[in-house]
Amino acid sequence: MHLITFNIQNMSLIIVLIIFSSISFIYYGINSVYSKKMILEYNRWGFGRLRLFIGWCQLLGGTGLIIGLLHPLLNPLVCITSFLLSFMMLTAVITRIKSKDGVINTLPSVFYTILNTIIFFIFCCNKSKQIMYLFKTL
Numbered sequence: 295m296h297l298i299t300f301n302i303q304n305m306s307l308i309i310v311l312i313i314f315s316s317i318s319f320i321y322y323g324i325n326s327v328y329s330k331k332m333i334l335e336y337n338r339w340g341f342g343r344l345r346l347f348i349g350w351c352q353l354l355g356g357t358g359l360i361i362g363l364l365h366p367l368l369n370p371l372v373c374i375t376s377f378l379l380s381f382m383m384l385t386a387v388i389t390r391i392k393s394k395d396g397v398i399n400t401l402p403s404v405f406y407t408i409l410n411t412i413i414f415f416i417f418c419c420n421k422s423k424q425i426m427y428l429f430k431t432l
Contacts, residue, residue: 308413312376313359313360319352319355319359323352323355324353333345355378355382362374372418380407380414383406384407386403386406386407387404
């Protein structure tokens with residue numbers, strides 16, 4: 295098995311994507327908790343009772359992405375949170391479609407689903423291959 299490695303530029307790009315996603319989810323989580331417009335939106339989607347839970351999940355997910363970058367031992371946190379945020383955003387896409395929100399309003403959900411899926415596969419698969427390689431060399 296050949297170890298797949300990424301050069302500095304590729305890893306720098308994925309780190310920029312992680313930071314972008316993180317800031318976006320922290321911002322959106324704060325809006326979900328405090329914004330009057332978001333309160334109305336969550337009620338319209340039928341998630342009024344889950345708004346605070348979803349908002350805190352977004353805040354924790356965004357924070358988890360950043361914390362996961364701080365030390366190699368914390369890298370699995372990036373994998374877990376990017377996977378969960380991908381799933382959350384996939385359900386947001388479905389919710390937007392069911393609510394007949396239109397393509398323009400659905401595109402951000404699609405974008406963040408794809409972004410976090412890319413983060414998950416590129417960052418986490420590279421890390422898992424490095425770990426598997428280390429175990430094989432022991």
